[in-house]
Amino acid sequence: MVSMIIILALIALTVLFVIFIYNKLVRLRNMVEEGWSGIDVQLKRRANLLPNLIETVKGYMVHERELLTKVTELRTKSLKEQNVGEKGRLEGQLSGTLANVLAVAEGYPDLKANQNFLALQTELTDIEDQIQMARRYYNGTVRNLNIQVETFPGNMVAGKFNFTRAEFFEIEDPAEKSVPEVEF
Helix, strand or coil: CHHHHHHHHHHHHHHHHHHHHHHHHHHHHHHHHHHHHHHHHHHHHHHHHHHHHHHHHHCCCHHHHHHHHHHHHHHHHHHHCCCHHHHHHHHHHHHHHHHHHHHHHCCCHHHHHCHHHHHHHHHHHHHHHHHHHHHHHHHHHHHHHHHHHHCCCHHHHHHHCCCCCCCCCCCCCHHHHCCCCCCC
């Protein structure tokens, strides 16, 4: 009788432990989805701002049409892309191209003084900061989920219930990863 109670208690503890780990995995997966949603919202904000920026700049930058066309193409591709890795690669290229647009704008004094351009530039900078924060949150939640999916005993429960590793949102462009040189 005592041995039966011990066996039942061990089975009950095992079931409760599996339920606990399963619920933790579900919570972590939902946090990853929330993190991706945050990135997606910020990327859409930026994508919605870009046509206004491009139209404002077009009148001034007659010679840089190719650069503006590239921004538009990258924006369109990024909006359509669903794969995290590919979207990260496209967004890295888009960020680099936008930096080029803003750098080229320095050569146009009238554009630099244009109130619309200044407002759009400020808003774009704010959105870029929001994107960086959303990326950090997303990657933190991915890290937590991946740790739980790969470590014991979570990996046993994760494998049984088809939980898989999530993909980090990474910058693919080596130029963006490099540390800028500062000269005095």
